[in-house]
Amino acid sequence: MLLMGQVLSMERRFWARETSTDWWDCIVLQVWDDSQWLRNFRMHKGTFMELCDLLSPALKRQNTKMRAALIVEKRVAIALWKLATPDSYRSVGNQFGVGKSTVGAAVMQVAKAITEVLLRKVVTLGNVQVIVDGFAAMGFPNCGGAIDGTHIPILALEHQGTQYINRKGYFSMVLQALVDHKGCFTNINVGWPGRVHDARVFRNTTLFKGLQQGTYFLDQKIVGDVEMPKPVGDVEMPIVILGDPAYPLMPWLMKPYTGSLDRSQELFNYRLSKCRMVVECAFGHLKGRWRSLLTRSDLSQTNLPIVISACCVLHNLCESKGETFMVGWEAGTNRLA
Numbered sequence: 001m002l003l004m005g006q007v008l009s010m011e012r013r014f015w016a017r018e019t020s021t022d023w024w025d026c027i028v029l030q031v032w033d034d035s036q037w038l039r040n041f042r043m044h045k046g047t048f049m050e051l052c053d054l055l056s057p058a059l060k061r062q063n064t065k066m067r068a069a070l071i072v073e074k075r076v077a078i079a080l081w082k083l084a085t086p087d088s089y090r091s092v093g094n095q096f097g098v099g100k101s102t103v104g105a106a107v108m109q110v111a112k113a114i115t116e117v118l119l120r121k122v123v124t125l126g127n128v129q130v131i132v133d134g135f136a137a138m139g140f141p142n143c144g145g146a147i148d149g150t151h152i153p154i155l156a157l158e159h160q161g162t163q164y165i166n167r168k169g170y171f172s173m174v175l176q177a178l179v180d181h182k183g184c185f186t187n188i189n190v191g192w193p194g195r196v197h198d199a200r201v202f203r204n205t206t207l208f209k210g211l212q213q214g215t216y217f218l219d220q221k222i223v224g225d226v227e228m229p230k231p232v233g234d235v236e237m238p239i240v241i242l243g244d245p246a247y248p249l250m251p252w253l254m255k256p257y258t259g260s261l262d263r264s265q266e267l268f269n270y271r272l273s274k275c276r277m278v279v280e281c282a283f284g285h286l287k288g289r290w291r292s293l294l295t296r297s298d299l300s301q302t303n304l305p306i307v308i309s310a311c312c313v314l315h316n317l318c319e320s321k322g323e324t325f326m327v328g329w330e331a332g333t334n335r336l337a
Contacts, residue, residue, distance in 0.1 A: 134181025166194030
């Protein structure tokens with residue numbers, strides 16, 4: 001009984017090990033200037049705080065008897081740091097004074113909050129006429145976007161690994177995206193195995209269905225009293241999207257001419273290629289900012305599409321806020337198609 005009394009009288013202690021948070025609380029929040037925020041979190045402090053405000057309702061947690069909940073700002077910072085670098089969970093945890101399991105949890109909590117709260121608001125078509133005018137200024141009329149696919153490297157999956165080996169010989173998951181004239185994502189599809197051809201991915205999307213049925217750009221048929229889109233010369237031309245030779249030629253999808261070309265065909269290919277480069281640049285900026293997409297992800301088939309989608313939202317957010325894409329971030333982004 002005496003022994004039990006001693007046990008019962010012992011003060012309850014937190015089970016989690018104590019770690020220092022001084023670096024985050026006293027250095028990052030109090031001392032860092034905007035250039036340091038940009039280098040490490042890919043955005044200025046003002047954009048970061050705005051993001052936290054938007055995600056706060058979905059990320060607030062209650063304290064428990066065992067531990068105090070991480071504040072929203074710190075959880076978002078942990079997630080952005082992990083997404084922006086190839087650092088391990090343990091390394092990021094040491095940086096922020098938390099355990100590596102906390103880092104993994106923060107990444108998924110923040111990614112899910114971003115996709116639930118912001119995906120449909122940020123990755124959206126927007127004003128089609130502005131996009132059409134933007135591509136027209138680049139040399140291609142009645143264009144509503146450029147489409148392409150890119151591969152996100154993953155670790156080999158048990159039992160179905162061969163389905164994820166792409167044409168370059170590594171395991172990957174496909175991100176297909178349509179972008180506007182400024183390189184912002186207007187439609188994304190994530191999750192197909194790397195072995196699947198771009199054309200097959202495309203044909204199995206709601207984007208393809210909407211374009212095929214003529215409903216994707218439907219709200220731009222009439223602008224005021226003017227019928228849209230405007231004719232090109234004497235030809236009535238629908239709003240089209242631009243793709244590379246891997247995509248099917250459709251009335252609403254233009255791709256380059258192949259074979260022996262005359263001057264007019266060469267000019268067509270030049271203008272199409274010039275406008276289609278925006279999607280390649282968008283993928284370069286996406287992977288350059290969020291460099292975790294360049295390393296083989298150990299996330300599950302369920303969680304990885306959520307994280308990739310969240311990175312696309314963050315890309316659009318940074319682009320819309322005019323966040324600088326710093327020299328050197330693009331290193332290594334071209335080695336993965």
